[in-house]
Amino acid sequence: MAKVTNYKEAGFSSVLEELEWRGLIAQSTDRERLSKALSEGPITFYCGFDPTAPSIHIGNLVSLLVMRHLQEAGHHPIVLVGGATGLIGDPRQSGERTLNPAETVAQWTEKLRNQISRFLRSDGENAAQYVSNYDWTSKYSAIDFLRDVGKNFRVGTMLNKDIIARRLNSEDGISFAEFSYQVLQGNDFLHLYETKNATLQTGGNDQWGNLVSGLDLIHHVHGVDVNVMTSPIITDSQGKKFGKSEGNAMWLDGSMLSPYKFYQFWYNQPDSEAIKLLKVFTFLPKERIEQLAQAQQQDPGAREAQKVLAYEVTSFIHGEEAAQQAIEASQALFGRGELAKLDEQTLEAALEGLKNVDNADGTKAWASAEEGEEVVRAAVDGGLFPSISQAMKAIRQGGLYVNNNRVEDPNQVLTQSDFLAGRFVLLRRGKKSLAALEANK
Numbered sequence: 136m137a138k139v140t141n142y143k144e145a146g147f148s149s150v151l152e153e154l155e156w157r158g159l160i161a162q163s164t165d166r167e168r169l170s171k172a173l174s175e176g177p178i179t180f181y182c183g184f185d186p187t188a189p190s191i192h193i194g195n196l197v198s199l200l201v202m203r204h205l206q207e208a209g210h211h212p213i214v215l216v217g218g219a220t221g222l223i224g225d226p227r228q229s230g231e232r233t234l235n236p237a238e239t240v241a242q243w244t245e246k247l248r249n250q251i252s253r254f255l256r257s258d259g260e261n262a263a264q265y266v267s268n269y270d271w272t273s274k275y276s277a278i279d280f281l282r283d284v285g286k287n288f289r290v291g292t293m294l295n296k297d298i299i300a301r302r303l304n305s306e307d308g309i310s311f312a313e314f315s316y317q318v319l320q321g322n323d324f325l326h327l328y329e330t331k332n333a334t335l336q337t338g339g340n341d342q343w344g345n346l347v348s349g350l351d352l353i354h355h356v357h358g359v360d361v362n363v364m365t366s367p368i369i370t371d372s373q374g375k376k377f378g379k380s381e382g383n384a385m386w387l388d389g390s391m392l393s394p395y396k397f398y399q400f401w402y403n404q405p406d407s408e409a410i411k412l413l414k415v416f417t418f419l420p421k422e423r424i425e426q427l428a429q430a431q432q433q434d435p436g437a438r439e440a441q442k443v444l445a446y447e448v449t450s451f452i453h454g455e456e457a458a459q460q461a462i463e464a465s466q467a468l469f470g471r472g473e474l475a476k477l478d479e480q481t482l483e484a485a486l487e488g489l490k491n492v493d494n495a496d497g498t499k500a501w502a503s504a505e506e507g508e509e510v511v512r513a514a515v516d517g518g519l520f521p522s523i524s525q526a527m528k529a530i531r532q533g534g535l536y537v538n539n540n541r542v543e544d545p546n547q548v549l550t551q552s553d554f555l556a557g558r559f560v561l562l563r564r565g566k567k568s569l570a571a572l573e574a575n576k
Contacts (some may be wrong), residue, residue, distance in 0.1 A: 139418045139451075141207040146421040149174060150208035156421065157414040159201050161340040163348065163364040172334065173210070177261060180205060180335035181213035181327055183268070183320065184251065186221040186243035187235070189251060190388035194339065195378065196452075197366045197415060199254050200564075201337050204418075211261045213333060214251050215323060216243045218269030225320075225345060226298050226313040230305070234312075239353055242268075250387065254451075264331070268323045284322045288348070293317060296344035323347025325356060333361075340365040369415065372405050387452050393484035394453040398461035401445035402438070406431060409440040417447040430482050468561070468569060470539040479556035486559060488570035491518045492507040504560055504572035510537060510547045517562050517570025529564060536563040 147153035151170050163169050172178055182198050184191060191199075202212045221240045224232040235243075248265050255263035275283070275392045292301060296317065302309040312457050324346075327333035336346050346363040353361050370376050385400055386392040404412060409511040410428045413419060419427075427440045464485040466472035477485070490499035502516040513524035514535060520526040527545045535542045537553055538561050554558050554574050562570045 147283045161367040164362045177209045179211040179333045181338045183215040185217040190386045192384040217266035218270035226499040319346040321348035321352040335362045366492035395461045395484035400447045486571040501546045503575040505575040
């Protein structure tokens with residue numbers, strides 16, 4: 136796993152200074168008050184994650200990275216997995232959420248807890264704690280909740296929250312369930328303040344209104360000023376949010392998104408985004424990131440910043456071995472590594488983009504091949520050539536490869552040993568044109 140540094144090792148005088156330099160703070164309560172609390176700490180802070188999917192994605196990862204920075208600075212993290220709030224879901228800009236069955240939410244709650252535990256330290260004096268808001272929220276009756284919690288909220292203030300106002304003005308409107316979400320989240324902060332002395336809540340910037348609800352509730356009930364802090368919503372080069380609601384979620388679960396695809400996502404980031412993403416998603420020291428920024432300016436074609444970004448983030452999420460396998464797979468596709476060393480899962484992920492057959496359901500598939508088939512026919516089926524004669528011409532010119540081995544004989548056929556992992560054949564035309572075929576089932 137990539138090395139995790141604290142703010143001193145990274146070259147900063149305080150954790151707040153580092154978070155600001157990395158662009159990890161979008162909004163916060165009074166900076167002087169927040170700075171004083173963090174410097175006089177350690178404090179207890181928390182961040183909530185709702186189980187609205189069986190995995191978190193890189194949008195959630197930003198909040199986890201903030202938590203890890205704070206933890207490495209000596210503060211005490213609490214991870215709240217929303218077993219209660221996940222049954223409702225926070226209001227979205229695009230309309231009402233589909234409510235998941237309680238059994239599904241319970242399963243996802245446990246999955247998220249296990250997943251998140253890989254990214255925060257579970258040892259030492261400030262080991263991460265894990266809670267579910269279902270444990271206290273489920274104990275309320277509707278009457279008790281309205282009397283004890285609801286009485287502290289003003290409808291006018293709730294209506295003025297940005298997301299609520301937008302939904303009210305939309306065609307879909309907003310249900311009472313989603314409208315009440317901010318009350319539930321506000322009560323979470325109050326509960327954790329009263330039971331664990333949590334005085335800081337962090338989260339994504341789209342949660343600002345919900346975070347402030349908890350801050351206001353604590354002030355109203357106890358007359359105490361606590362803090363909230365949000366991280367920015369990371370978008371791609373087109374300005375789209377990295378989230379499942381946008382249809383471009385980069386899942387952290389390797390079974391939902393392979394480490395190879397995850398690595399390629401970071402490696403393919405444009406030059407304009409690479410340094411910003413290095414600051415946000417890695418723990419590299421300031422000096423190292425500045426060196427990479429300079430190297431990018433001097434030789435952007437080397438893509439050194441993207442290589443480091445892809446390796447650091449992939450190794451943090453999936454481990455160093457998976458990151459190295461992704462690098463080897465990328466190299467092997469173009470003849471700079473051994474294809475036979477790749478496991479089936481990595482190979483399948485690496486060849487995903489080479490599907491060229493349209494299925495009836497609109498999905499894509501690899502062209503099929505079988506033992507004994509002529510290589511030239513396979514090359515045509517894979518889309519490398521429009522005709523067999525052109526494939527033969529390429530062989531005579533030394534420009535066709537099977538699994539990175541040059542084809543010498545125009546009559547060569549595929550053998551059992553040509554099927555990588557017993558399943559795939561990779562054909563290459565020249566240096567860059569690739570085709571993949573799958574064993575005929």
